[in-house]
Amino acid sequence: MTNNSNAKTVANHGVAWERAFGYVQAVQVKGTIYVSGQLSHDDDGKLIAPAELDANGRPVDFSRMEEQIRQTYVNAKKLLAKFGATLDDVVEETLYVLDVPSAFAAGSTVRKEMYATDMPQCASNLIGVSALAFAEQIVEIAFRAVIDKPVD
Structure with a gap:
């Protein structure tokens, strides 16, 4: 984590x-933490549960959506922890997905698990998109969290 001169504190995973x-x-x-779109990678930057691709480099099915969503939350939790925050501090999340029906089904399960409640206390957006950064990636999640922090 680094502080810079305009009162921003930043954090990274260290991936390429x-x-x-x-x-x-x-x-x-x-007191606001903005988390860039997270995806399902391990500590070395290798994608977890990559989607199988067709001859054109497009995902052929979305059966690994739940695994990707789960790892994406794990990565977000790691970043939030660097600021002393948790998912309890999240006030908004946006899921960008290649397939809305599979993301809705998988997300409803994983979100309840990750937030440890049947009704996570954050605004949530589920947006279907045509592509994400990596061909094997079928979900990306951005977060906004608010923590108590004395004004400087």
Whole structure:
């Protein structure tokens, strides 16, 4: 984690695409933490539960949606922890998915598991998109969290 001169604190996972694309995974300004779209990778940046692709490089099914969503939440939790936050501090999440019906089914299970409640206390958006950063990726989730932090 690093602080910079304009009162932003940032955090990364240390994966290759952070430098390649030129972004940070999370930024805290005052008591708000903005978490960039997370995906299902391990600590080395290898995708977990990659979707099987067809000859055109498009996912052929979405049966690994639940696994991808679960690992995506795990990665978000790691980032939030760097700021002393948890999923309990999340006020909004946006799921970008390649297949809305499979994401709705998988997400309803995983979200309740990750937030440890049947009614997670955050606003949630589920948005269908035509593509994500990696061909094998079928979900990406961005978060906004608010924590108590004294004003500087």
